[in-house]
Amino acid sequence: MKTFFQSAFILITVLLTATGADQVVYAQVGETVTLKPSGKHKANKHYLSWMNQDRELAWRNPLGGSGLSKDLNENWKDMLSLSGDSLIIKNIQLQHFGSFVFRWTENHARFDKEVFQLLLLQLTASAPSPLLSEDSPSLTCTADSPQNHIRPRIHWLNPQGEKMQTNPVRVKAAGQHTGQWTCVVTVKQEEHKGKISVTVVDLSPGPPGPLYTSKNLHLSIPCSIPSYISWEQIKAKGLQEVHWDFFQAKPGTGLISDDPQRLYSLSLEDPPTWKADRSRGLTPVADLKKGNLSLTKRVTGEVDRGDYVCTLKFNNSVTLSRTVHINVLQIISFPGTDLISGQPVNLTCSLGHPLPSDMQLKWIPPEQSTRMSLTSDRLIIPEVGTGDAGRWKCELWQGTTLLTSTVTLLKIEFKLSMWMLVIICSATVIVLLLVLVVILCRRRQQRMRHLRHRLCRCKNPKPKGFYRT
Ligand SMILES: *[C@@H]1O[C@H](CO)[C@@H](O)[C@H](O)[C@H]1NC(C)=O
Ligand SMILES: *[C@@H]1O[C@H](CO)[C@@H](O)[C@H](O)[C@H]1NC(C)=O
Numbered sequence: 001m002k003t004f005f006q007s008a009f010i011l012i013t014v015l016l017t018a019t020g021a022d023q024v025v026y027a028q029v030g031e032t033v034t035l036k037p038s039g040k041h042k043a044n045k046h047y048l049s050w051m052n053q054d055r056e057l058a059w060r061n062p063l064g065g066s067g068l069s070k071d072l073n074e075n076w077k078d079m080l081s082l083s084g085d086s087l088i089i090k091n092i093q094l095q096h097f098g099s100f101v102f103r104w105t106e107n108h109a110r111f112d113k114e115v116f117q118l119l120l121l122q123l124t125a126s127a128p129s130p131l132l133s134e135d136s137p138s139l140t141c142t143a144d145s146p147q148n149h150i151r152p153r154i155h156w157l158n159p160q161g162e163k164m165q166t167n168p169v170r171v172k173a174a175g176q177h178t179g180q181w182t183c184v185v186t187v188k189q190e191e192h193k194g195k196i197s198v199t200v201v202d203l204s205p206g207p208p209g210p211l212y213t214s215k216n217l218h219l220s221i222p223c224s225i226p227s228y229i230s231w232e233q234i235k236a237k238g239l240q241e242v243h244w245d246f247f248q249a250k251p252g253t254g255l256i257s258d259d260p261q262r263l264y265s266l267s268l269e270d271p272p273t274w275k276a277d278r279s280r281g282l283t284p285v286a287d288l289k290k291g292n293l294s295l296t297k298r299v300t301g302e303v304d305r306g307d308y309v310c311t312l313k314f315n316n317s318v319t320l321s322r323t324v325h326i327n328v329l330q331i332i333s334f335p336g337t338d339l340i341s342g343q344p345v346n347l348t349c350s351l352g353h354p355l356p357s358d359m360q361l362k363w364i365p366p367e368q369s370t371r372m373s374l375t376s377d378r379l380i381i382p383e384v385g386t387g388d389a390g391r392w393k394c395e396l397w398q399g400t401t402l403l404t405s406t407v408t409l410l411k412i413e414f415k416l417s418m419w420m421l422v423i424i425c426s427a428t429v430i431v432l433l434l435v436l437v438v439i440l441c442r443r444r445q446q447r448m449r450h451l452r453h454r455l456c457r458c459k460n461p462k463p464k465g466f467y468r469t
Helices: 003-020 233-234 416-458 466-468
Strands: 023-027 034-035 049-050 055-060 066-068 081-082 086-089 098-105 110-127 138-143 152-158 179-187 190-197 210-216 218-221 241-249 261-267 273-276 297-298 306-312 319-334 338-340 347-348 360-365 378-381 390-398 401-413
Touching: 023 034, 023 190, 049 416, 055 081, 055 218, 081 378, 110 179, 110 190, 138 152, 138 179, 152 273, 190 401, 210 218, 210 401, 218 306, 319 390, 319 401, 347 401
Parallel strands: 023 110, 210 319, 338 401
Antiparallel strands: 034 086, 049 055, 049 098, 055 066, 081 086, 098 110, 110 138, 152 179, 179 190, 218 297, 241 261, 241 306, 261 273, 306 319, 319 347, 347 378, 360 390, 390 401
C-alpha cells in the first residue's frame, strides 16, 4: 500500500514538473506562429535545437551559425524560419499541431529543454458571412486541451469588447454584431485569444428618434445598407422585395394609422429601379446601387406626418426594416391669414399631438409688432392691428437644441371701425359748417361795404359824367 502511494506521489510530481514547464500556445489554422523560448539558455554557450517528434527542425550553434535541418520532410517544406532563437511557423495546418521541444546542450553533454504545446483553436460560424438572422447565426470556439490539464475555460468578446459567457454564442442580426469576435481561452490563469470576422446583413441604424421638420423644408427619410455589405451580397442572400410604406398620422390625435400606403417598390432586375405606387411627392435618391434607399421630399404640411417604413424581404421569410417617424411643425391661423384689423385671431403652433414634456415652443412676432415673444402653443390676439402683419415664427426647442421652426405670413387690411366712421363724419360735418360760416361772413361783409358806399355817395356827390367815362 505504502509503495502504491509512493509511486502515485512520484507520478504526480513528474507530471507537475513536466507540464509545469510546458508553454501552451494556441493557434488557428492558417496563422503564423512564433515559439519563443523563455530565455533560460545561453545563446553564446549552448547548442540549440528545435525538435518535433524527436526530429530536429532547426538548430543554432554558440558561434551564431543557424539553419533548418536538411532532412525536413514535405510536411515542413517552406514553413519554418528562425528569428533569433524563436521558431516561426508560417500558415500552420492541422498536421503541424503538437509538441515542440526547444533543447540546449553544452559540450554534447548535459541538456535542458522547454516544451511547447501548440494547440488547435477553432473558431467557426454556423454559416458563411454575410449572415442573416434566419441563419440563426452562432459562433463556436473549440480549443484542444493541453496534456494533463483540465479543459480550458472559454468565453467570447463581441466586436464592442463585451464579454459573452456562452459557447457557442448567438449572433444577433443587428449591425453592431458585425466585426471581429474574439474567443478567449483561459488555461491556468493565462489567456489565449483567437479572432473571427463576422458580417451580419442589416440596414444602417436609423435616426435615434423622430425627425422634426416643417412646411417647405427638404426632408430626407434615411434608409441604407451599410457600406461593408455590397448590393450583390444582399442579392445573393435571397433578396425578394424592397419597399417603402407610409402609415399616416391621424389628424389631431397623432395616432398612427394601421392602414399602410405603399409608396415605392423596388424592381430587382439589373440595375434595380424604383417603381412608384403612390409617391406622395417623395423621390428616391439616385445612388441606389451604393445601398442608399432613402427618399426625399419637400414637406407639404401635416399630411406628411407619420411613420415611413423601409423593408427588405428575403425569400427565407427574414425581414429587415427601419421606421422613421416624421413630425411636422405647423402654424394654424384661425380664422385665416388674410385678416382685417380689429379681427380676433388665434395662432396655434403644433405637431398635431400634445408636445412631449421636454420640448418647448417659442413664438417670434414680426419685427415691427409690439407683442412679446411667447412660449405657449396658442397665441390669442383679441384684435389684430396693422403692426401684427408679417412673418410669425414658431420654434420648437428641446432643451438648448432647436429642432425645427416654421413661419406663417399674416396679411392685415386696414378697415374703418364704427367709431372711426362717426369721428370722420362728425369731422366732415364740422368742416362743412365752418366753410358755411366763412361764406356767410364774407357775404355779410360784402353787403356792409356796399351799404357804406351808397351812404358816401350821398355826402360827397360827384359829377355824373366822371362815373360815366
Ligand atoms: C443617401 O442620400 C441622401 C440624399 O442624397 C443623403 O442625404 C444621405 O446622406 C445618403 N445616405 C448615405 C448613407 O449615403
Ligand atoms: C380663440 O381661442 C379662444 C380660447 O380658446 C376662444 O375662446 C376664441 O373663441 C377663439 N377665437 C377664434 C377667433 O377662434
